[in-house]
Amino acid sequence: MADQNESIPAQEAAQAQDPAAQQNAELLALLHRLFGADAFTDVEEPYGLLTATTTREQIHGIIAGLQQDQELQLNFLTTMCGMHFPDREGQELGMVYHLHSLTRNIRLRLKIFFPIADPVAPTLTDLYSAANWMEREAFDFYGIIFPGHPNLMRILNVEDMDYHPMRKEYALEDGTREDKTDLFFGR
């Protein structure tokens, strides 16, 4: 126990020296202050980038709030993309958002997950014009539906395609081939 107590100030000192960790702590404090600590789960910092999971009910309000916020100005939508985890029951599909503050150079990654039977996420097209094609791409590849999107059509694949190819159930190789068993190669 004594060792643990001693290590806490040491950690704080290390954080004070590392500006990225300090910025992340500042950003997390802001997120908790603006939207409440309950809004975020799985808060991590993989490779120095603050990552948090929230819910699809809250994501639009959070991104809108951060866009308006004058303190850290996280008002640049770097990118967003869909995800598919077939093993997570009830949380199969997800969207990942990368936000960036160009004035303070802080990045934030937000995630939402929802069931594949109800693939609906709120649209950000009212906040960011850049979201338009990114959401069309997520719809095209993962079948995620964004109610309120002005023109939710396939963007890269052909219009009459009847499935969403980036979902994990579509293997890249022809599943009927027997000369290439995928024991060691690929998924």
Add this chain to the structure above:
Amino acid sequence: MAVNDTLEGTHKIIEEAREQQPRLHPLAPTVNDFNQELTTLNLGPTHPATHGIFQNILQMDGERIISGVPTIGYIHRAFEKIAERRPFYQITTLTDRMNYCSSPINNFGWHLTVEKLLGVEVPKRAQYIRVILMELARITDHLICNGILGVDTGAFTGFLYLMDEREKVYEIYEEVSGARLTTNMGRVGGMERDFSDIAISKLRAWLKAFPAVMREFEAMFNRNRIFMDRVVDVGAISAERALNYGFTGPNLRAAGVDYDVRVMNPYSSYQDFDFEIPVGTKGDTYDRFMVRNEEIWQSLRIIEQALENLPAGPYHADAPHFYLPPKQAVYQNMEALIYHFKIVMGEIDAPVGEVYHSVEGGNGELGFYLVSDGGRTPYRLHFRRPCFIYYQAYTEMVVGQTLSDAIVTLSSMNVIAGELDA
């Protein structure tokens, strides 16, 4: 957000969108009626002035553009899906084919992402070599864009002069990697070979000869009355709209925002070099042209500094788990053979985690979002392609302008079909 009405809801949304733009939808039948006021014009998909395969359905009132609908995806090759089946080192060839005007930047951007995931520290010499090659790639990218812009305004000469210079840069690439356009340059952990003496001498000769050509090109265009009449105030976008549209790179800087990944989040030792970020004021085609010209000069500065201070030492990291051993050693040394086998068969242990890394590509922030589950291939790999994100602003930028303005706006945005469609 109820379950049942979502799918039907989407179809309804799509149908409504079609009804709102009946004549402009790609699938709608074309109406040809001599009495109608407006004309529907298909610009592309294989129009010579689009310099790539993408379509714009424009609604024209005489020469003026009233509205437009872009269609993309003509050369979509599903790179993100293919990447989910390939070991990390095989994905480099996919990145080549995104922005093929500046492949080395894509290659090194990908390597830097994997190195960040694996925690590999790259030696200084390899970082400087990468900087030299990335800046050469930026110069060739901008040369093509500005040369083509000249062609679209009717001046073919400048383009030919610049193509000649690009050819010499490709010879340097050839000396470094063996390839010219899709370079597949470098490896995870550094470079696959050091600069040879021939490469250095070719680089030095080019650095000496190129500025004169560039000055001649600038003298031909920068204050040319005909050129300026064609490009000033054409296809302008405000800084606010550009940021909202997710612009990055020269197009954003032309609008007056000095965001450059090389400065804001330096990678590969960019903090060691002294260079400036040119910015425009109006975000029009002329500003984009001038910003790219100035960036070429700044890239030259960086290359000269890097070549001057090129550190001695190894050209790749001492990371036998990730970096292929020399072929000769594979035949003679057991450890080398084991590592060679493990790397080629993708049996290396990658950490579980997610990483986002971005580099300043020819067109802007080129990002790689890599999710690894510890397997030999990425679980998910998303490319942040700057072209894909900023091209959606094109319609907004050309509405109200003439068709000839739309052409020069398109070339000055430097939309590369490979990066657009991935």
